Amino acid sequence: MDKAQQDALKKAAGIEAAKIVENDMTVGLGTGSTVRFLVDELGRRVQEEGLHFTGVTTSRRTQEQAEGYGIRIVNIDEVDHIDVTIDGADEVDKNFNGIKGGGAALLWEKIVAINSNRIVWIVDQSKVVDVIGAFPLPVEVIPFGVGHVIKKFEAKGYRPTLRMDTDGKPVRTDENDLVVDLHLERIEHPQDLATDLITTVGVVEHGLFLNMVDTVIVGDPNGPCVMTNSNK
Numbered sequence: 001m002d003k004a005q006q007d008a009l010k011k012a013a014g015i016e017a018a019k020i021v022e023n024d025m026t027v028g029l030g031t032g033s034t035v036r037f038l039v040d041e042l043g044r045r046v047q048e049e050g051l052h053f054t055g056v057t058t059s060r061r062t063q064e065q066a067e068g069y070g071i072r073i074v075n076i077d078e079v080d081h082i083d084v085t086i087d088g089a090d091e092v093d094k095n096f097n098g099i100k101g102g103g104a105a106l107l108w109e110k111i112v113a114i115n116s117n118r119i120v121w122i123v124d125q126s127k128v129v130d131v132i133g134a135f136p137l138p139v140e141v142i143p144f145g146v147g148h149v150i151k152k153f154e155a156k157g158y159r160p161t162l163r164m165d166t167d168g169k170p171v172r173t174d175e176n177d178l179v180v181d182l183h184l185e186r187i188e189h190p191q192d193l194a195t196d197l198i199t200t201v202g203v204v205e206h207g208l209f210l211n212m213v214d215t216v217i218v219g220d221p222n223g224p225c226v227m228t229n230s231n232k
């Protein structure tokens with residue numbers, strides 16, 4: 001699948017997910033290239049159909065895009081609930097375990113997700129996998145002592161790399177933290193790994209989102225299809 005085909009599938013999933021949003025809802029807006037299509041469609045509905053809802057964003061990037069369309073964005077602490085959060089993902093398996101954070105937004109994404117009544121992911125078909133882990137697992141780490149955290153990950157065989165930007169500088173998250181990517185190839189026991197990562201001092205959050213998502217809308221050449229999680 002080339003990039004144009006993949007973008008078409010991402011766009012179709014984003015447009016489908018935008019139908020979930022109704023007037024007066026509070027909506028978590030994720031981050032990434034698939035979510036950009038979602039926000040474009042929500043912006044179109046706001047401007048052409050008079051849709052009105054309140055958004056809580058998972059990154060400054062998404063906030064800027066949404067506000068550019070006149071979507072009302074508030075801080076997460078200004079709302080008492082989030083009706084639905086729509087976000088992208090890097091991989092998801094049949095047990096609804098996923099990897100997120102390819103765009104370094106995992107921490108705010110997880111905070112918004114756990115405070116949402118419903119979580120919807122939008123992905124293209126290439127992201128639905130049998131076993132997660134081919135996509136490098138992002139881990140958000142505070143800068144102080146990051147070298148020691150990396151050494152601990154190396155000793156465990158996690159094959160860590162510090163994420164760099166195109167200028168050769170370390171990527172910084174919206175919280176000014178660093179991202180260490182773990183090149184694991186296959187994650188057979190995601191819950192054990194999640195526990196190990198979150199109990200490592202210096203780690204703020206990791207990109208394993210295990211059995212959190214309710215619905216996955218998958219962009220497929222035959223039209224978007226829906227995977228529903230009945231085990232949550």
Ligand SMILES: O=C[C@H](O)[C@H](O)[C@H](O)COP(=O)(O)O
Nearest residue numbers: 032033034088101102103105
């Ligand atoms: O940090 C970024 C997020 O977790 C994204 O939602 C994820 O990386 C998917 O992004 P994209 O839609 O660009 O593939």
